[in-house]
Amino acid sequence: MIIAALLLAGAASAHRMFVGQQITLDLFVFYDDGSPAANAEVKLYQEGALFAQNVTDATGRFTFTLPGKGTGDWSYEVEGGGHTEKGSIIINNTLAKSR
Known part of the structure; x- marks a missing residue:
């Protein structure tokens, strides 16, 4: 009986799941009086090289x-x-461990 049950069972199909990530950077630029810095030029660098x-x-x-x-x-x-502001962001690929 056990052998028959094993023979009748179809082949199991295994599959994997992948999860991707995408990061959107939003910069909000304002002057010290609270007014938005419309049409301000933004340069984005990756590892020191101009990227965008x-x-x-x-x-x-700026998004x-x-x-x-x-x-x-x-x-x-x-x-x-007439103003210039600079900053940096470090994004690590650290995975949280599930429990």
């Missing part, structure tokens, strides 16, 4: 989806209204 360049929208916002997993050392430079 654009301007902020009317609300002072960019980082390539791949988005990991690495990123920096930005924003110029507008």
Whole structure:
């Protein structure tokens, strides 16, 4: 009986699941009086090399989806209204352990 049951059982199909990630960077640029820095020039660097360049929208916002997993050392430079602001962001590929 056991042998018959094993022979009658169909082949099991195994499959895997993959989960991807995508990181979108939102920069909100404002002057010290609270007004948005519209049309400010934004330069985005990856590992020190210029990666993207654009301007902020009317609300002072710059949005960019980082390539791949988005990991690495990123920096930005924003110029507008006679002002320049620089900053950096480090995105690590650290996975949380499930319990």
